[in-house]
Amino acid sequence: MSLTTDEIEVRDFVVNQKNGVKGLVDFLTLTTLPSPYIQPPQERFTSDKILLGSPVPVIDVSNWNEPHVAREICHAASKLGLFQIVNHGIAPAEFKGVIAAARGFFELPAEERRRYWRGSSVSETAWLTTSFNPCIESVLEWRDFLKFEYLPQRHDFAATWPSVCKEQVIDHFKRIKPITERILNILINNLNTIIDESNKETLMGTMRMNFNYYPKCPEPSLAIGTGRHSDINTLTLLLQEDGVLSSLYARATEDGDKWIHVPPIPGAIVVNIGDVLQILSNDRYRSVEHCVVVNKYCSRVSIPVFCGPVHDSVIEPLPEVLDKNNEMARYRKIVYSDYLKFFFGRPHDGKKTIESIKLP
Numbered sequence: 001m002s003l004t005t006d007e008i009e010v011r012d013f014v015v016n017q018k019n020g021v022k023g024l025v026d027f028l029t030l031t032t033l034p035s036p037y038i039q040p041p042q043e044r045f046t047s048d049k050i051l052l053g054s055p056v057p058v059i060d061v062s063n064w065n066e067p068h069v070a071r072e073i074c075h076a077a078s079k080l081g082l083f084q085i086v087n088h089g090i091a092p093a094e095f096k097g098v099i100a101a102a103r104g105f106f107e108l109p110a111e112e113r114r115r116y117w118r119g120s121s122v123s124e125t126a127w128l129t130t131s132f133n134p135c136i137e138s139v140l141e142w143r144d145f146l147k148f149e150y151l152p153q154r155h156d157f158a159a160t161w162p163s164v165c166k167e168q169v170i171d172h173f174k175r176i177k178p179i180t181e182r183i184l185n186i187l188i189n190n191l192n193t194i195i196d197e198s199n200k201e202t203l204m205g206t207m208r209m210n211f212n213y214y215p216k217c218p219e220p221s222l223a224i225g226t227g228r229h230s231d232i233n234t235l236t237l238l239l240q241e242d243g244v245l246s247s248l249y250a251r252a253t254e255d256g257d258k259w260i261h262v263p264p265i266p267g268a269i270v271v272n273i274g275d276v277l278q279i280l281s282n283d284r285y286r287s288v289e290h291c292v293v294v295n296k297y298c299s300r301v302s303i304p305v306f307c308g309p310v311h312d313s314v315i316e317p318l319p320e321v322l323d324k325n326n327e328m329a330r331y332r333k334i335v336y337s338d339y340l341k342f343f344f345g346r347p348h349d350g351k352k353t354i355e356s357i358k359l360p
């Protein structure tokens with residue numbers, strides 16, 4: 001990358017001085033987008049890319065045992081790779097609480113937030129950063145995020161979390177976990193197998209949560225909040241604030257550049273399929289590419305919970321899927337830590353990670 005002085009100063013302030021993009025908007029009255037955030041034209045999100053008339057499925061899970069629930073979940077997982085669930089039993093007030101806690105964290109003074117900056121965080125299990133991979137990205141994303149690792153087997157895993165949000169994060173992990181398990185069960189049963197001790201660590205050995213914070217952006221059409229990517233884990237369950245201008249988009253089909261808006265629905269959880277489920281299912285399920293558009297008038301918080309494999313899990317298409325249909329594996333076997341290395345070693349880049357292990 002060759003950078004101008006302005007770019008170096010902005011990057012230095014945001015990344016090296018650990019202020020984040022939140023620090024930048026608090027410190028300066030911006031009327032134009034700083035150059036490190038200006039996306040090349042092909043990465044900007046324009047309204048002609050929006051596909052209308054093809055809404056995201058909304059699935060009522062008030063009775064998990066009704067056959068239509070499994071049917072609709074498996075159908076959505078194989079088509080768009082993303083759906084919303086309602087009537088899942090978590091009260092809207094609980095969601096409001098965790099979203100308020102996330103806002104509470106980002107409203108802390110900059111020096112308080114900085115204590116959690118990645119690389120020097122006061123917590124081993126929570127850290128803050130900006131964009132996605134700021135040291136190697138030629139253009140930055142308009143987002144800061146605080147990541148939490150859920151390690152309930154360690155009694156002190158949350159001892160160092162920020163007090164402004166600690167309780168709410170623990171509670172949210174606890175509430176989301178059984179719902180994730182139910183959905184994974186449905187998806188795995190539909191592949192002619194079950195979740196047991198042999199695959200549990202691969203399907204749900206880890207849980208992580210992000211507090212994503214997207215400040216108001218002076219020129220949103222030139223920036224991106226989160227660049228195009230698919231989640232690499234098994235399943236992500238995401239809360240997004242209601243009443244916020246258009247934000248999350250999911251790619252409608254693998255081969256086209258049309259995107260479907262994922263509207264905030266009060267109390268709903270957005271569920272998206274990650275790469276690991278696409279690999280295990282040998283493409284029965286689709287990990288959906290998605291991106292986040294920012295806006296000029298309000299900041300936005302989103303809270304994904306990522307459920308996924310432990311680092312040493314070996315990921316490959318399930319024999320139950322291949323044997324039943326006598327089909328060839330479409331992906332080569334990979335250890336999850338190598339998969340992570342590939343994903344985190346580059347900027348957000350669509351579905352390049354899963355493509356890297358696709359067999360010819």
Ligand SMILES: O=C(O)CCC(=O)C(=O)O
Nearest residue numbers: 210212226248292302304
């Ligand atoms: O902010 C959102 O709605 C989605 C964020 C996202 O895709 C991620 O954190 O992986």
Ligand SMILES: [Fe+2]
Nearest residue numbers: 229230231290
């Ligand atoms: Fe994502």
